[in-house]
Amino acid sequence: MKRCTQKLRSFWNSRWGFFILAVLLFWAKTYYAYTTKFNLGVKGSMQYLLLALNPLPTTILLFGIALYFKGRKSYIILMVIDFLTSLWLFANILYYREFSDFLTTTLIKGSGSVSNNLGKSVAGIINPTDFLVFLDVVILIILLATKLIRIDVKPIKKVVAGLVSALAVLLFGFNLSMAESDRSGLLTRTFDNNYIVKYLGLNSYAVYDTVKAAKTSAVRANADASDLQSVLKYINANYVPGNPQYTGVAKGKNVFVIHLESLQQFMIDYKWQGQEVTPNLNKLYHETNTLSFDNFFHQVGQGKTADAELMLENSLFGLPEGAAMVTAGSTNTWQAAPAMLDQHGYTTAAFHGDVPSFWNRDNTYKTWGYDYYFSKAYFQSGKNFDVGYGLKDKIFLKDSAKYIEQLPQPFYAKLITVTNHYPYLLDKANQTIEKTDTGDKTVDGYVQTARYLDEALGEFMNWLKATGLDKNSMLVLYGDHYGISSNHKPAVAKLLGQKKFTDFDNAQFQKVPFMIHMDGLKGGINHTYGGEIDVLPTLLNLLGISNKNDVQFGTDLLATDRNQTVAFRNGDYVTPEYTKVGSAYYDTKTGKAVDTSDEKVKATLAQLTNHVATELSLSDRVINGDLLRFYDLKGFTKVKASDYSYKYSKALAKLKRNQKKDKSSLLYRNDNKSSLDLYKTNAPELESESDSSKSSESASSTSSSSSSSQAD
Template sequence: MGNRFTDKIKRDSINITQIFYEEMKMKKLFSNQLLLLTVFAFWLKTELVYFMEFNLGVEGAFQIFLLLINPIATALIIFSLIFLIPNRKLRTLVTIVVYFALSMLLYANVLYYREFSDFLSVNLMTNVGNVSEGLNGSTFALLKWHDILYWVDFAVVIFALLKFGKTYEKKRRPFKFQLLPVILGVGMLLLNISLAEIDRPQLLTRTFDQRYLVKYLGVNTFTAYDGLKLVKTQQKRVQADSSDTAEAENFVNANRTATDNEYFGIAKKRNVVYLHLESIQQFLINYKLDGEEVTPFLNELYNSENSFSFSNFYHQTGQGKSSDAENLIENSLFGLPQGSAFSTYGGTNAFQAGPAILKNEQGYTSAAFHGNIGSFWNRNNAYKRFGYDYFFDSSYYDVSKENSTDYGLKDKPFFEQSMRMLKQLPQPFQTKFITVSNHFPYPVFKEDVTFANPGTKDETINNYFSTAHYADAAIKDFFDALKKEGLYENTIFVLYGDHYGISKSRLKNLAPLLGKEELTAFDKAQLQRVPFIIHAPGIKGKEIATQAGQIDVQPTIQHLLGVDGSKYLQLGNSLLSDKPKDTVVFRNGDVITSEFAQLGSKVYRTKTGELVEELSPEEEERVTERKHYAETALRISDDIMQRDLLRFYEPSEDFKLPTVSKIDYKLLNSDIK
C-alpha cells in the first residue's frame, strides 16, 4: 500500500514537473529568453567595441572583469523595464527603438573615438548643430568595413522579437516577479560602482579623463552620469554670486610670474596677426622626408633670429578641439571637461578675451577671418563676447567647389581674398586667420600636390604630409603679400598649432617615419606638442625650451605689448618671464614639467622618457604638488566657465565688457573696397 502510494506520488510529481517545465519553457521562460537575448546581444557588441576600438588602458584581471560586466547592468535595467509593457506590439516597437538608439550612441562613440581618442559627452551631443553645419564628408573617412559587425546584432534582435514575440505569456506573472530582472540590474549597477571605487577611489568626483568612467562603468552609465553632471552645473550657474571669484583670484595671484624684464612692451602698439595652424604638429618642424622639408617656410620662421620659438609647447584642448584652442589662446582658460565651451557658453558668458583687453588698454581694432560658415563652433556668437569688431566668414569670400574643402575655403585663396579686408582695418589691429586645408581627413587635390608620398599603410598619414606642405606654402604667400602691402615690419606674428593632426589610433603607422618601431605613452605625449612661434621683425628672439601650453599664449603676447595682465583672471603665465612656470596641464589632468611627465598613473622622466619605477620621498612630494596644482587649475577654470564668474569680476574701473547688441558682423561687400 505504502509503495503503491509512493509510486503514485512519484508519477504525479514527474507529470506535474513535466507540465510545469513545458509551460515555463514554451510560455513563461521564452519571454525571459527574449530579454536574455536582447541583453546578451548588446553586451556582446559592446565588448567587441571595447576591445576592437577603444584604448581604455585596462590593467590586470580585476579591471578586465569590470570591463566584462559593466555593460550588463544598464542594458538589463533598460530592457527589463521595457519588457514590463503589457501590450506586445508596443513592447516590441519600444524595444527596437531603444535598442537602435543605444546602438547609435555606441557607434557614434566609435566614430568619435577614432579621430579624437575621446568619448561623446551630452554637452557635445546637444550642441552638435553648431558643429555639423560646417562639416560634409569627413565623417565618411572614419567608416571601416568591419563596422557592419556592430549592426548584425540589431538585425538578430529585430528578427527574434518579430518571430517569437507572440509566444509572450498571455497571463502575466505577478508584478513582483516581473520586477526581478530590474532589481537584479540595479544591484549589478551598484556592485559595479562599488567595485570601481575600490580600484579607482573618488572615480565620480575627481575624474578629468572620461576614459576612466567608460572603462569602469561603461558607455551608457557614463552618458547618464554626464547628463546629470550637466544639469547640476546649470544649477550652480544660477546660484553663483560675486563672492565666488575669490578662490580664482587667490589662485591666480599666488601662481603669477613676474613680467618686469626687458621684454615688457618691446612690441607695444604693433599689429598682431594670429595664425591658427590647423592640425600642424611640432614634429613637422625641421622634419625632412627623403631630404625634402615638409614645412620649409615655418622652419624659416622657427629658426629666424627675429622669432621666439618654443620647442616644448603643447596643445591643451579637450572635446572642443579647434574651438578649445581658441578659448585657451584668447582667454587663458581651459576648455570644458566635456563638450565645447564655444558651443555651450560662447553666446551667453562674459569673457575677458584678448580683443577686448587690447581695445580697452591700447585702442586696438580686431577682426577674425575664417573661410567657413560663421556658426561653425558657434564662432559668430562667441567672437562678439570676445570683443571682435569684425568677423569675416565664408559669406565674405568667393567660395566654390573647386577652391574649397569640407571645412571651407582652401588656404591659398583664403589668404589671397582676405587681403582686401585686412588692409582696410584701422591700425593697430589684432587679427586671427583660421586655416583649414590641413584638416582631417586631409583631402589631396592633384593641382596642389607638390610633396612626395611617404608610402605608409595609412593614406590619412600620407595625405597629411601633402596638406601640411600646401598649408606651409600658403602661409609663405600670405607673408609675401603682407610685405608688399607694407604690413609686415610693424606686426608681430603669432603662429600656433591648434591640436594634433595624427590621432592616437594611427600612430603605429607614423612611428617608422619618426625612427621608432614602437611608441611609448611618453612618446605619444610628446606628439601632443604643436608649433608656437612669435615672429617679430626687428626684435631679437630666441628658442625657448620651457614646458608650456596654449593657456600661456595670451599672457605672453600681453607681456610683449606692454599690457599689465596681473589684473585679469588668466590661468596662464608669460613664457618670457625670467622664471617661467615650466608646467603643462592637460585637460585630462596629466601634467608635464621639465622634471617629470605624469601620464595617467605612470610617471616618466621628461629628459630621458624613462618610466620611473619608484620615486624618492622628495620626488614624490614634487609630483604630488604639481598634480594638486593641475587639479586646482582645471577646477577653477571649470568654475569660471560653467558658473560664468567673469560677469562678477571687474579687472579695473576702465575695463568695459563688449556691448554685444551693438556688434554687427553683417557688413555689405560694397562697404569693403
C-alpha cells in the same frame, strides 16, 4: 537528450529566454567594442573584470523595461531599446576614433554649430567592422522573422519585472563599489571620461555626463561674487611678472595671429622623400628674429579649435565637455584679447573662410569684442574653392588681404586656416608632395595638406614684405591641436621612424608649433615647457600691456622663474621632469616609468597632480559660473555684444568710415591704391578663374567687333 533539447528550445521561445539572449548578445558586442574600438587603458585583473561586468547592470535595467509590457509590444520595445543603445555605441566609436573621447550632452546640444561639412569626415572615419555593433539587433530580428524564436504572449508579473530592475540596481551598486576600491573618488575628481567608461560602462557614463551638465547649469544660476574669491586668491598666488627684457618691444605694432590648423611640431624640419614638408615654416622657425618654442603643447579638450581660441584669447581652459564658445560664448562676460587691445587703440578683426556660425563664432566674437568678423560671405566662391571646412588656404589668405589693407593701424588680426584638417583631402592640382606610405589613409594625406598650408603661408608672408607690413607687425603662429590622434599609433611610429609608439610618446606628440616673429626681435629657440594657456600673458607683455590684475591661468612664456607644468584637459600633465598619462608616470627626459615607491617622488607627483586639478577646476568655475560678470577689472570696460554687427553691408560701411576717420590703414596711406596686385599666388583655382575671365573678355571683344563690322 531529446527532452533536454525540447526544454532548451521551449526556454528560448519564452519571454525570459528572449530577454536573456538579448542581454547576452548586447553584452558580447559591447565588450568587443570596449576592447577593440576604444583605448581605455585597462590594466590588471580587477580592471578587466570591471570592464567585463560593467555593461550588464545598465543593459539589464534598460532591456528590463520591456518586461513591464505584454505580448508583441514587449518584444518591439526591447528591440527599439537595443537599437537605440547600439546607435549610441556606434556614434561613440566614430567620435572616439578621431577625438579619443566620448560624446557628451553639451557637445550634442552644440552640434548644430559644428555640423557644417561633416559628411566627408564621418565617411572617412567609418570602418566596416564598426557595423558589428548592430549584429545582435540583426540576429534577433532574423530569429523572430524566421520564427526560430516565437513570440511568447504570456505576461510577466510586474513584481517579477520589478525584481529584475532591482537586480540591475544591485549589480550597478556592486560595480560602483568595486570601481571605487580600485579608483577612489571616481565620480568626484575625474577629468578623463575614459575612467568612467572603463569602470562603469558607456551607458552609465551617459547618465553621469547628463547629471554633470545639469549641475553645471545650476552653478551659473547660483553663482555670486563670493565664488570669485578663491579664484583671485589662486591667480594672485601664482602670478609671475612678464620678462622685463621683452616688455613693450612690440608696442604699437600690428599683430597677426595665424592659426595653423591641426599642425603638429613634428612637421617642423620633417622631410619626406628628401623634401621638406614645411620649408617656409622651417625657415621662419630658425630665423634670428623669431622666438620659437620647441616644448609648446596644445591643451584642448572636446572643443578642439574652439578650446584653442578660448585659451589663446582668454587664458582660460576649455571645459571638460563640449565647447565653452558654444555653451557660454553668447552669454558669459569675458575679458578677451580683442576687447583688451581694442581699448588700447587697436582695430580687431577675425578671418575665417567658412560659415560664421561655426563654433558659435558669430556670437562669441561679439562678446569677446571683435570689431570685425570676416567669414564666408566676405570671400569669393567658385568651383573647387572649398575643401572640407571652408575656403582653401591660398584663396582665403589672398582674399583676406583686401580687408587687411583697409584696417586702421595698429590692428589685431586673427586668420584661421582650415585646409590642413581631417580627413586631409586635397585635389591633385594642389598636391606638391607625395603621400606618406604608412598604409593608414587618415595619416598618409597629412603631409600634402600640411605642405599646402605652408605654401599658402609663404605667399602671405611675401605679400607682407612687398607691402612693408612686415616691418611694423608681429606675427604669431600656432598649431591649434593635434592632427593625428592616438588611434593611429602604428602609422605614427612609422612616420617617426620608431619601432613602437607608446602612451608616453603620444603625450610628447601633443607638441604644436608656436612662433613669434617680428623685425628686430631677439629670437632663438626657447626650450621652456608651456602651452596655449600661456599665449595671452606672453603677447600682452610684448605689447607692453600689464596683466597683473587679469583673471588668467597662464604665465609669460619668456619669464625666467615660471611654473613649467603643462596641464592637459583630462588631468594629465607634462613638466620638464615628469609626464603623467592616466595613472602612469614617466621621466620626461628618458620616457621610462617612474618609481612611485620613492616617497619624495611620490610627494612631488601628488603635488603636481593637485596643482593641475586645482587649476582646471578653478578655470571651469570661472566659465560655468560666469564669474567675470562680478569682476571689475581696472581700466577695462565690459563688452556689450549689441555694439557689434558682422552683417556684410554694415561691416564694410563701418570699415570705410573708420578708414577716413583714422587715416592709418595701408590702403589710405597708399593714396587709396590697392596693394592686391602685389599678392602672388599659384592657386590653380584662381588661375583657371583668371583664364576663364580672359576668355570671356576675348569672346566679348570679338563679338563686339563683329557687331560693329555688320553695323558699318
